[in-house]
Amino acid sequence: MVDVAVDSLQCKHYQLHLGDLLEQTLHATNARTSVGAPSAIYLVGTGALGVGLDAVEALLSPLLKVPILRVNSHRPVRYSSTALVLGASFAGDTPETTEHLLRALDAGADVAVVAGFGPLCETVTSRGGQHLTLDAAAPGPRWAMLQCVVTTLIALSDLLPVGEATVVREHAERGISRFHTRNNDQTAWDEATTLARRIDRTMVLALGSGDLGGVAAHRLASQVEENAKTFAVALKYPELGYSTVAGFGQCGDLTRQVFTAIEVCEGSEVAADVRRRAVVADILDEHVASRLTLVGEGDSPLEQFFDLVAQVDQLSLCLAAHVGIDPGPVPAIVEVKQAAAAT
Numbered sequence: 001m002v003d004v005a006v007d008s009l010q011c012k013h014y015q016l017h018l019g020d021l022l023e024q025t026l027h028a029t030n031a032r033t034s035v036g037a038p039s040a041i042y043l044v045g046t047g048a049l050g051v052g053l054d055a056v057e058a059l060l061s062p063l064l065k066v067p068i069l070r071v072n073s074h075r076p077v078r079y080s081s082t083a084l085v086l087g088a089s090f091a092g093d094t095p096e097t098t099e100h101l102l103r104a105l106d107a108g109a110d111v112a113v114v115a116g117f118g119p120l121c122e123t124v125t126s127r128g129g130q131h132l133t134l135d136a137a138a139p140g141p142r143w144a145m146l147q148c149v150v151t152t153l154i155a156l157s158d159l160l161p162v163g164e165a166t167v168v169r170e171h172a173e174r175g176i177s178r179f180h181t182r183n184n185d186q187t188a189w190d191e192a193t194t195l196a197r198r199i200d201r202t203m204v205l206a207l208g209s210g211d212l213g214g215v216a217a218h219r220l221a222s223q224v225e226e227n228a229k230t231f232a233v234a235l236k237y238p239e240l241g242y243s244t245v246a247g248f249g250q251c252g253d254l255t256r257q258v259f260t261a262i263e264v265c266e267g268s269e270v271a272a273d274v275r276r277r278a279v280v281a282d283i284l285d286e287h288v289a290s291r292l293t294l295v296g297e298g299d300s301p302l303e304q305f306f307d308l309v310a311q312v313d314q315l316s317l318c319l320a321a322h323v324g325i326d327p328g329p330v331p332a333i334v335e336v337k338q339a340a341a342a343t
Contacts, residue, residue, distance in 0.1 A: 005320065009139035009328030011227065012317050018146065019180025021135060025150050026172055031158035031165065032130065037066055038084035038110060041156070044071040044100045045088035045148075048141040048226075049114065051219050052148035053088055055305060058211035060156060063164050071100055081108035086156070088148050090134060090141035092118020095340055105129065112155065114148050139328060142226055145219070146179070146309060168302070175306030178298055182310040189314060195292055196318040202260040202289050204232035206312075207240060209277055210269035212301050216308035217264040220294075223316035227327035230319065237269070241276040248287040259288045264312070266296040266304040 007013075041064070043053040050072050061068050071077055074096055079085055085104035087097040092115040101124060104111050111129035115121050116136035125131050132151050134144045150172055157165035182188045204224050208217025214236035221234035235244055248255055261284045263277065284291050294311050296304030320327040 005324045005326040007328060008326050011139050011143065011327045014139050014143055015313055015317065016183055018143065019176055019183055022146055022150055022176045022179065023173075025147050026154065026169070026176060029132070029151050029154040032112065032155045033158055034084070034110070037159060039080055039082040040066055040084070041068045041159075042071050042077065042079070042083060042085045042100075042104070043068060043088075043152070044085060044097050045114075046072050046094060046096055048145050048222065049088035049090055049148045051215060051222065052145040053086075053152065054215045054218065055149050055212060056152045056156070058215060059153065059168070059302060060160075063160055063168075066159070072096070074099065077103065079104040079107040079109045083107075083109045084112075085109045086112045086114065086132075086152065087120075088114040088152070089118065089120055090116050090138075090144055092116070092120035093341070094120075098123075101129075114151055116144065140226075140330070142223065146306070150176070171300040171302040174300070175298065175303040178303055179306040179310045182307060183314070188311075189318065192311070192314040192318040193322070195315055196322040198290050198292065199260045199262075199319055199322075201230070201323060203230060203258055205259050205261045205288065206232060206234045206264055207261060207277075207280075208234065208236040208264045209273050210266045210301070212305040213264050213266040213269060213296070213308070216266070216294075216296070216305060216312060217262075219309055220262060220264055220312035220316070223312055224319060226330050226333070227316040227325075228320040228323055229325050229330075230323065237273040237276055241273075241280055245280050245283055248283065252287045255287045256289055261288045261291045263291070263293040264308060265293065266301055266308060267298075268301045268304075 045053045057068050057070050087101045089097040098120050101111055105127045111124055113120050113124045114132045116134040121131045132155055134147050138144045206217035206220040208214035218234040221232035224230050224232040296308040298304040298307050317327055
């Protein structure tokens, strides 16, 4: 029997109380007041907070008349003075995000940074931009992801059509309530523990269906990697049904030993992907060690997303406990960040 590792940063404790923090964030955050609509909205971020911005893009793109563009690389962007550029960096020092926000400030764009602390916050505010705060006491950037979602959604809600801002806030409130309820339900934790035992020491293939299901699958893979220190891959429909599925043809004897497939689904998945998922499920049953399904509960995509995040966060923490790994420190990421920051 593997001994349960010490949770040195108290990640589970933070998870249990995160619902309260998210509720406080929702009520403390105000919509940014803009002078007219921007020509475009750029959401800049990588890593855990970048996943949150992916969710924001999926939620707001259908509602806004201006384009939303995700920026998650070093590739230069020619920002306009009429653009709104919002970047996310927990410690305010992410090289890619810093590069883009400095370029946007130089162009005269409307700039905001979502961060807990760090030099980028002072840089942005000293040049007329806005700092949207995250909880700097979170045990790592990944635990601030949902706070980034809530903060960004509400901050940008002034740009929504009349009535939509109220709807988004209501859906966020119900999603936070659902997140809080699941995290404080011992039965849910017991179910996550059972799933972790089924995964055991296999590697996770997180298969996302629906725009937010794809984001939640990315969240699952990254949480398994950072908390359980176990390799995981996020895949998404419809691409999954075109090329990836063919790769199992020659490798079944190997993949049955090393992969557990976890479907991550929410209500906005289109009918074609529902049909694809059924066919792929039949194929995978012959080629993976086990196939599990997580389904988001709730009356709106945003509620379902919050519920899925609760499920995948619980599962990753239970998997870390099952394999005897401390979910807290991630030395490999620190080493890579330090190397990237070296001059």
